[in-house]
Amino acid sequence: MQIITRVKEMQSWSEGVRRAEERIGFVPTMGALHRGHARLIEIARKECQRVVVSIFVNPTQFGPREDFHRYPRMPEEDRSLLESLGVDVLFHPPVEEIYPLDPPLTWVEVNKLTDSYCGAFRPGHFRGVTTVVTKLFHAVKPHRAYFGEKDYQQLRVVERMTRELLFDIEIVPVPTVREENGLALSSRNRYLTPDQLESASGIYQALLKVNEIFQKGERDAERLTKILREELERIPGFRLEYAEIADPDTLIPLEKGPIHRGRILCAGYLGNTRLIDNLPLAIHHT
Ligand code: AMP
Numbered sequence: 001m002q003i004i005t006r007v008k009e010m011q012s013w014s015e016g017v018r019r020a021e022e023r024i025g026f027v028p029t030m031g032a033l034h035r036g037h038a039r040l041i042e043i044a045r046k047e048c049q050r051v052v053v054s055i056f057v058n059p060t061q062f063g064p065r066e067d068f069h070r071y072p073r074m075p076e077e078d079r080s081l082l083e084s085l086g087v088d089v090l091f092h093p094p095v096e097e098i099y100p101l102d103p104p105l106t107w108v109e110v111n112k113l114t115d116s117y118c119g120a121f122r123p124g125h126f127r128g129v130t131t132v133v134t135k136l137f138h139a140v141k142p143h144r145a146y147f148g149e150k151d152y153q154q155l156r157v158v159e160r161m162t163r164e165l166l167f168d169i170e171i172v173p174v175p176t177v178r179e180e181n182g183l184a185l186s187s188r189n190r191y192l193t194p195d196q197l198e199s200a201s202g203i204y205q206a207l208l209k210v211n212e213i214f215q216k217g218e219r220d221a222e223r224l225t226k227i228l229r230e231e232l233e234r235i236p237g238f239r240l241e242y243a244e245i246a247d248p249d250t251l252i253p254l255e256k257g258p259i260h261r262g263r264i265l266c267a268g269y270l271g272n273t274r275l276i277d278n279l280p281l282a283i284h285h286t
Helices: 007-019 035-047 075-084 125-140 149-164 187-191 194-215 221-233
Strands: 002-004 024-029 050-055 089-091 144-148 170-174 238-246 261-270 273-282
Touching (some): 007 024, 007 050, 007 089, 024 035, 024 125, 035 050, 050 125, 075 089, 089 125, 125 149, 144 149, 149 261, 187 273, 194 221, 194 238, 194 261, 221 238, 221 261
Parallel strands (some): 002 089, 024 050, 024 144, 144 170
Antiparallel strands (some): 238 261, 261 273
């Protein structure tokens, strides 16, 4: 596996691969890799001749009181995992490569889709995400980029940005990878104590419960949302930030009346650790 730290070098590698008419699959990450990241990489590996993974803890997507400085960094472990997955290039730039001029004056912003949910509670977060993803796309020049459904709002925002900015890149969504107890894998799970880990599994159980009630025929958005919040508020130590059912494409909140599909979205804290999760609501025809 090649390790590249400079944008120029990354670009010329990709140009070479493109000249050879090979497809480049790209998985952007912030490191502290787990089986969720590994799933994205495995799918990229199957679909593309060349796979690039970036590790970049992006300062602009963290708020001033968020965990940028203590975000887990474990370069050695990450490297050996990436080697074992057959990754061609680890792109691991320092901050000055991605933000060459200080302060940055140029931002990429997606409106509306970023107003609610995580966007409402993390001002500037999605602006940081869309800006860094744009820069990484310019550096890596991929044909396909893989994003987890774990960060559902992010996935929709990146898809929208890719289309509107005319990037010639296919965004490939990948379903959430979970622990056996249902907890969605996240680098931030490392912050959790054993008790908190136990509580955290309740988030998925709450989402499943709402889905079960939906499958049994409850279609009223208001009643489903009420049950969702009650279930989440029952989790020991969990401080709910938001819990909503949204249109899966437009992310418009579905607050009233009958619904036939939706995406449950939620976020909250266990101690100082912010956790998010989501689940599709769709009628299963048997
Ligand atoms: P991060 O390193 O947290 O920025 O995540 C990098 C990519 O991995 C993003 O596209 C995430 O949505 C995805 N990802 C993180 N956790 C999971 C998971 N449990 N299952 C699937 N994808 C994930």
